[in-house]
Amino acid sequence: MKRAALLGLMAALAMPATVHAFCGFYVAGADDTLVNEATMVVMMREGRRTVLSMQNHYQGPPENFAMVIPVPEVLDEENVKVLPEAVFDRVDKLAAPRLVEYWEQDPCEVVPEPETVRRPMPSAPRGAARSEGGGGLGVTVEAEFVVGEYEIVILSAEDSSGLETWLRLNEYSIPDGAEPVLRPYVEAGMKFFVAKVDVTKVRFQDGQAQLSPLRFHYDTDTFQLPVRLGLLNSEGKQDLLVHILAPNQRYELANYENVTIPTNVDVADEVRERFPEFYAALFDETLSQSPRAVVTEYAWQATNCDPCPGPVLSTADLMTLGADVIPSMANAGAQVGRFGGGPLMTMVLTRLHTRYSEETLTEDLVFRAAPPIVGGREFLDEGGELEHGSRPAGQNNFQGRYAIRHEWEGPIECESPIRGRWGRPPGGQPNPGVRPAQDLAFATRGALELPAVVRSPIPELSIDAATPEPATAETETETVPEQTQSQPAEGGCGTCAANGNPAPAGLFLVALGLLLRRRR
Numbered sequence: 001m002k003r004a005a006l007l008g009l010m011a012a013l014a015m016p017a018t019v020h021a022f023c024g025f026y027v028a029g030a031d032d033t034l035v036n037e038a039t040m041v042v043m044m045r046e047g048r049r050t051v052l053s054m055q056n057h058y059q060g061p062p063e064n065f066a067m068v069i070p071v072p073e074v075l076d077e078e079n080v081k082v083l084p085e086a087v088f089d090r091v092d093k094l095a096a097p098r099l100v101e102y103w104e105q106d107p108c109e110v111v112p113e114p115e116t117v118r119r120p121m122p123s124a125p126r127g128a129a130r131s132e133g134g135g136g137l138g139v140t141v142e143a144e145f146v147v148g149e150y151e152i153v154i155l156s157a158e159d160s161s162g163l164e165t166w167l168r169l170n171e172y173s174i175p176d177g178a179e180p181v182l183r184p185y186v187e188a189g190m191k192f193f194v195a196k197v198d199v200t201k202v203r204f205q206d207g208q209a210q211l212s213p214l215r216f217h218y219d220t221d222t223f224q225l226p227v228r229l230g231l232l233n234s235e236g237k238q239d240l241l242v243h244i245l246a247p248n249q250r251y252e253l254a255n256y257e258n259v260t261i262p263t264n265v266d267v268a269d270e271v272r273e274r275f276p277e278f279y280a281a282l283f284d285e286t287l288s289q290s291p292r293a294v295v296t297e298y299a300w301q302a303t304n305c306d307p308c309p310g311p312v313l314s315t316a317d318l319m320t321l322g323a324d325v326i327p328s329m330a331n332a333g334a335q336v337g338r339f340g341g342g343p344l345m346t347m348v349l350t351r352l353h354t355r356y357s358e359e360t361l362t363e364d365l366v367f368r369a370a371p372p373i374v375g376g377r378e379f380l381d382e383g384g385e386l387e388h389g390s391r392p393a394g395q396n397n398f399q400g401r402y403a404i405r406h407e408w409e410g411p412i413e414c415e416s417p418i419r420g421r422w423g424r425p426p427g428g429q430p431n432p433g434v435r436p437a438q439d440l441a442f443a444t445r446g447a448l449e450l451p452a453v454v455r456s457p458i459p460e461l462s463i464d465a466a467t468p469e470p471a472t473a474e475t476e477t478e479t480v481p482e483q484t485q486s487q488p489a490e491g492g493c494g495t496c497a498a499n500g501n502p503a504p505a506g507l508f509l510v511a512l513g514l515l516l517r518r519r520r
Contacts, residue, residue: 040088043225044245044322045367046329051217051322055088068167069193070185072220074142074154082148082212087317091243093310095298095351096436097261097400099275100307103425104408107417137162137169142191148212149201155192160185163192181228217325223251225365237357239441244350244367245321247328247343250299250396251350254368257293259460260390261286261353261400263376266456266465269404275435276443278402281450283440284355285461292360298351299373299396303344306377307401309436318344348396376401378422388459400437405455 044051138158145152157163160183167174185192195214203210225242244251252258262282271278286295302313313321323329329343375390376399390398405422425431450458456465 040092040243041241042088042091042243042245042321044326045223045249045251046247046326048219048221049217049326050220050223051215051325053083053088053213053215053321055085055211055213067195067197069195070190070226071154071193071216071218072190073218074156074191075152075193075216075218076143077145077147077152079218080145080147080150080152080214080216082150083215083320085210085213087320088213090311090313090317091321091349092438093436094302094305094308094312095243095300095349096309096438097279097297097402098307098309099267099271099402099404099435099437101272101404101406101425101432102422103406104419105421105423106410106426107408107412107419107421108414137166139163139166147214149198150212150214151196151198153194153196155194157186157192159183160187184228185226215322217322223367225367227361227364237355238361240354240356242352242365244352245302245318245347246350247326248346248348250296250348250370250372251367252296252352252370253294254366255363256354256365257290258296258370259286259290259293260296260373260375260398262389262458262460263398263400263402264378264386264388264456265402265454265458266405267402268453268455271402271453272404272432272435274448275402276437276440277445277448278450278453279400279437280440280443280445281448282458283353284445285450285463287355289461294352294354294365296350296373296390296398297353297400298349299398300349301345301396302347302349305399307434309434313347313349315344318347323347350396372396373398375399378403386456388457 040055042053044053139162140156141153142156143152143154155163155166157166160179163182163186164174164179193216197211227240265282267278283295287293302318305312318329323344372393372395373390374393374395374397375387377387377397378401379387381387406425408419410426450461451463454463454465457463
């Protein structure tokens with residue numbers, strides 16, 4: 001059986017003398033600097049079908065470069081397309097860790113009992129032309145075509161030494177030591193998707209190349225992501241972020257430890273201006289206690305959220321990201337239009353994140369289906385306390401959510417005040433909305449101590465609150481409190497609160513690939 005594999009684009013932060021947060025082959029010349037600011041990968045999976053969508057940004061000299069991605073089969077032109085860029089920002093914001101602010105409501109105000117909410121359960125769910133271009137090196141050009149600004153070549157190779165030699169003879173600069181890392185992919189019978197970029201077709205804005213996102217799909221029995229190639233030029237730790245969309249299904253790793261990010265954590269007011277820094281500290285502490293783990297940061301239906309840092313994914317977004325080539329989803333757009341529902345409404349978005357080194361990343365990532373979990377929803381547990389962490393459930397409602405709480409400062413003149421009811425700011429003050437934590441690879445690390453800024457305990461990390469946890473309303477059932485009933489984000493769900501100032505698109509995702517620049 002062929003190993004299922006895809007190798008995403010490389011993301012690199014290149015400095016004049018050194019390269020950090022890097023996964024892949026760095027190939028700029030001695031006097032050139034290639035800066036790859038952000039990469040985002042979204043995968044869609046059902047049955048044997050995998051769809052990979054990727055977005056890459058770079059800054060560098062105006063020469064052509066190429067990315068080489070191992071794939072399990074020869075891809076035809078119809079398997080590859082370019083995508084609009086905006087959809088990646090929506091995916092990133094929707095799944096990003098979020099910061100909210102709540103104000104304690106007047107303890108003497110008489111309000112109706114909160115309505116018990118019962119959330120609904122989700123319904124159950126080639127012939128490419130061959131040409132010999134290896135010059136006796138055992139490399140075959142299986143297909144050639146152009147998609148957008150990408151000139152695509154599909155290669156097969158009989159041995160890794162021949163492939164390395166072919167790439168060098170064809171003026172691709174690759175780092176030393178590539179052959180042993182390429183070898184297992186060649187021995188597995190994989191093909192090599194080479195997407196060369198013609199920069200004469202690329203639009204530059206403020207020195208930043210605006211590359212079109214690239215999408216391709218294939219069929220394979222296993223769901224796997226090879227990442228070992230990226231260790232060749234690795235210096236220090238690398239961030240790896242993967243979003244997976246699948247109908248009624250969350251995913252986790254089959255060959256690494258899985259943990260969920262601590263959530264429902266109250267934080268100090270100063271975190272408002274340091275949220276990425278706070279989250280990076282929380283994430284790093286989580287991995288320090290589980291160094292080989294992959295962290296689940298989000299698992300929720302893709303077409304709703306609560307609270308929402310931005311719009312949810314629309315039917316058009318899901319079709320753009322691959323539902324149009326998923327067998328059970330291909331006609332879903334028409335079904336939604338006619339009946340207001342359909343299988344696309346069951347799509348679950350999973351966000352997996354790790355920060356790895358050569359010591360912790362010892363094998364390629366293999367994904368497996370995982371049962372639903374909930375957490376981070378401002379709900380109370382059976383003891384009346386704010387829930388911590390994640391727990392099994394009938395549907396996926398898990399998110400990283402962190403709250404700044406403003407206690408009531410007005411007079412309390414009634415006999416039986418009720419403390420711990422949280423909602424909107426008083427007196428019509430503006431609501432700052434929901435802030436997503438993005439661009440986390442650029443966040444300052446090491447300058448913030450978690451125990452100093454948390455205001456509720458984090459049991460998973462054995463961290464106590466710096467101050468007593470605020471009182472919570474007494475209730476015996478899970479309820480939706482006032483603060484979640486904010487105005488919907490434009491294009492979002494009915495219980496969303498939108499941030500009116502969108503953050504830059506994309507977390508710094510370390511990618512998983514082999515980025516090659518073609519020498520002039």
